[in-house]
Amino acid sequence: MPILKEGQLEVISYSAEQTQRLGARLGTLLQPGDLVCLSGDLGAGKTVFAAGIGKGWGASTLLTSPTFSLIHVHEREADQQKLYHLDCYRLEGPADADNIGLDDVLIGNGPLVFEWPERIKAALPAERLWIDLRVLETTRRLFNFQAAGPRALALLEAFRGSANG
Numbered sequence: 001m002p003i004l005k006e007g008q009l010e011v012i013s014y015s016a017e018q019t020q021r022l023g024a025r026l027g028t029l030l031q032p033g034d035l036v037c038l039s040g041d042l043g044a045g046k047t048v049f050a051a052g053i054g055k056g057w058g059a060s061t062l063l064t065s066p067t068f069s070l071i072h073v074h075e076r077e078a079d080q081q082k083l084y085h086l087d088c089y090r091l092e093g094p095a096d097a098d099n100i101g102l103d104d105v106l107i108g109n110g111p112l113v114f115e116w117p118e119r120i121k122a123a124l125p126a127e128r129l130w131i132d133l134r135v136l137e138t139t140r141r142l143f144n145f146q147a148a149g150p151r152a153l154a155l156l157e158a159f160r161g162s163a164n165g
């Protein structure tokens with residue numbers, strides 16, 4: 001995996017399965033309060049990646065698209081931690097963040113995974129792991145990771161390191 005610079009990483013996935021595995025690698029590293037933003041067009045692979053995160057993290061339920069419910073809360077048995085999976089597609093701006101009780105969600109006891117975070121970007125904490133997904137070809141996706149803040153930086157470095165482990 002090429003290193004651009006600290007706090008950034010680009011990865012290419014060649015299949016949905018590979019995207020799931022990438023997500024799982026990140027999921028195993030997530031801690032309460034971690035914010036992962038998955039940005040990119042419809043069909044880019046955000047939900048596939050999120051499902052991988054859920055697997056790696058240890059969710060007892062499968063992560064599916066929360067497009068209609070805005071938020072799915074998953075639990076893991078080991079420590080009753082929660083994982084918050086949100087889809088902001090239907091939100092029109094930061095003011096709508098109130099509709100989902102964003103403040104309550106952000107202080108929740110678990111990691112947070114957002115799809116369509118750009119919809120409410122101004123309402124999101126600045127410290128986060130932002131991942132842009134771009135469709136290159138039918139099954140090829142470019143992942144661009146950008147970490148902001150010390151915890152997100154540590155998370156990204158751990159993720160980078162786990163590729164070689």
Ligand SMILES: Nc1ncnc2c1ncn2[C@@H]1O[C@H](COP(=O)(O)OP(=O)(O)O)[C@@H](O)[C@H]1O
Pocket residue numbers: 013014015016017018019040041042043044045046047048049065115138139140141
């Ligand atoms: N490399 C890849 N990574 C992720 N998904 C892929 C890839 N190649 C093909 N796909 C397909 O693209 C679709 C992505 O869907 P989804 O994850 O729901 O997108 P999004 O949540 O970004 O709208 C799935 O049907 C998946 O099988």
Ligand SMILES: [Mg+2]
Pocket residue numbers: 046047065115
């Ligand atoms: Mg989706």
